[in-house]
Amino acid sequence: MKPKSTPGAPSVPHEHRARLLQAMAAVAAEQGLAAASIAAVVARAGVSKRTFYEHFADKDACFLALYRAASASALRTLRESVQPERPWQDQVEHALGAYLAHLAAGPELIRMLFVEIHHLGPAGAAVRREVMQHLADYMLDTINACGVVLSPTMAMAAVGGIHELVLQSIERGEAAQLEALTPTASAVVRLLAGAPPACGNQKANSPPGRAV
Template sequence: MGRWEPNARGRLEQAALELYVERGYAQTTVAEIAARAGLTERTFFRHFADKREVLFGGAGTLQELMTGAVADAPEPASPIDAVAAALQTAGAMFQERREAVLRRQSVIAANPELQERELIKLATLGSALAEALRRRGVTDPAASLAAESGVAVLRIAFEQWIGDTGQAELPQLMRASLEELRALTSALR
């Protein structure tokens, strides 16, 4: 593949993931990723700040997708229902990319540094969802509680999904986790 071919970012992401799985994250260099993609290190750094960000470059897209779903939820939707709409949108996106998501997650699970970055990403997502709810007129603590609950549902359903043999789809697991949360909170009344 020549340097002039399109989708440099996608090629770098694919090359990095292949190398991380084959050799390990810590043992893979930016030079090796660029070479595997048929690009230069300079091109790599035009797209990513460091080799860690190859795995997290989609965080902004996920955040935009989910906050957009909150904003687009029907006006009478409760805060948790607006978050549920965001979860379903994200779940469908992850489901479509299951194999790549599973490979990415295996790299993250093997590296504490990457696990830390994943937690930061989830915290940032929670803050963005809370802000999207506030823009809908939801006040705190309801906006923060609904957003953080949604992130917890996402994380728990995602962990079930990656541990599953492919029988359950992520949106289905998210709905089930959300219903479990609703059952728990209604029992508190």
């Protein structure tokens, strides 16, 4: 008789995939992606190479899945930090602060992800653009909730600028202090968005939008 599964418990394949991603994060952060081997990843995860290949075609595919997963986690933090009753300028600053603090909480992982993604050629560029588009979509949803203020082009320009600020801090060895970029990142967004429109659903006692 088979044992009953616990409701909500992850399936074994899902658990193996999660362990492999965690192992990839640890091994690549310690050794760099070029030096990291599948043998080291499976040893860290406690699974077989056969299990690895059931989930990923190769080492790069595993890394790209890790990049997507880490980016999705940071984006969830961003979206969960939205305070729709406040002016969009304050919403964006608050959310960006939470986003950058989330990144700074794992400086070794973020340093590795932001740097190594540029070494994976067209596949890495495609996934990086995908993640940047998700961030740009967040900005469009948040800022344009009261009317069109930010264009898709300017949203992507803002995301690109913020990513470059993050990468510059990482290269300076300041990955653990990314939250300090919040005022600058917010100013970039406000500058590209221009003046906010009046929004009827804002509370009367909401603080005014900040000028750039």
